[in-house]
Amino acid sequence: MTRPIRAETLKLRTAPMTWGLLGAAAGVTVLLDVLIGIRAGAGKGRVEILPLTTLSGQNTIFTTTQFAILLAMVLGVLVAAGEFRHGTATATALVTPRRHQVLVAKATVAGGMGLVFGLVGVVVSTGVGLAFLAAHGDALLLSVGTLLRDGAGACLGAGLLAVGGVAVGSLLRSQVAGVVTVLVWTLAGETGLGALFPSASPYFPFNAARSLSGVSSFAGETAAAQFYVAALTVAAVAIVLALIAAETTVRRDIS
């Protein structure tokens, strides 16, 4: 198993797409944090952000890791479906004809890179959040333990959703369809279904990953799932998708 893992690691390292997505994750997290920092306590707009002197305000600015988590999932899709987009699936299968090994290697490496995406999101959101607090002379109300738990949760959520992304990409074999599916599901599907079934909302995979990163409630004021429940939910989704992908990828022709 070490050979395909080494190869997949090298693929990620040598693909400009990886670093572009990571840069986008960092850049958008900075942008979100700056907007939140400026808007916090500025009164009711379309989205009200409480002042950074409140727990809720600080929770908002320290949990902007969600975009990094989303991009980790997109990365997972690209890692798997990109092979079909660029026709490299043939070369990969020729060197490693046991396809389940390739899938495991991709899931492992994408999962690891997902952790890095989560970490970058955590470092950026924490750094910018602390900078805003320092600039306004506000005290940090969240405990270090909470920040560490939320940070670890963001990394875990990003890693697991990256594995889920690999499974989605492997199932669909289309980069565009995979990315669109992931974006539509996370940005519209979970919101829409959450409005219809509020009690189920915390257990949707992206919402569960957001819970891991410290988001405390969703639309409709539905409370987030507990940390371990959210972790189990995201892990279960990633594993089920990966098993389905493993079952189908071995049988399908590469033509």
Place this chain on the structure above:
Amino acid sequence: MATIAVDGLTKHFGPILAVDDLSFEIGGGTVLGLLGPNGAGKTTTLRMLVGLVEPTSGTATINGGRYRDLADPVRHVGAVLEASGFYPGRSAHDHLRVQAAAGGLPAKRADEVLELVGLTGAADRRVGGYSLGMRQRLGLAAALLGDPEALILDEPTNGLDPEGVRWMRELLRGFAREGRTVLVSSHILAELALTVDSVCILDHGRLITQASLEDLTKGARQVVRVRSPRADELRMALVGQGSTVRSIAADRLEVEGSSPEEVGTLAASLGIPIFEISEDASSLEDAFFRLTGAALPEGLAR
């Protein structure tokens, strides 16, 4: 020395029968050409050989086993099945490093095969900027990474310039001279005629014939083309010798029934100058007609 064997290989894609009960075998030191028009089943056959496509029935084996069961497949078989199969943002060197890592080969093999295919100077360029010919060479470099016993190539000269085609031909012949096995597909008859030892002709997924090139072209129509300022005189002399001669221009003849040596010797004995003489390279095409009695399948190029 690798043996590639296909036995009763059949593949259905839904209602379409792509390969129909195909059987052939190829041993070491041989270049076998898989010949047929587009859609004849060549690519599907090659993909079934290396486990990319699952046969509906029949077997495709390398050294007696399935490709996917080989312990180190890249050390046994190198295959080029997709000229465009590269991530465009990755350099050629990095592409080969990835393949080497997956195959458990040392990274220095990437440099060695890049030199072998003449891409050392472009090794650090992104593959997205490569021409089709350069991609073909890079694909071949990847296939050679494991120094394999056998090569399986699908239309390997697509996109190559004439010099590249000759380079490829010499490489494949050299590979076979070392006792290794080459299976190459093409829809260009003249190209294969200069490269292969034997041929499998496919059409609509079925094997029409398998024979050595020598057997296939034995007795085939040999055409010698001659250019001479005294073509009429030469024509009459050749007809007198029993050859069939056709004037295709005032100074050009097509001769059947005589070899280039015989035509040249006759002309010299009569003091007739010859400016140009050549043997028709399309004898494989003629053999196709003779052996199958079929019309040239649609899409089969000369």
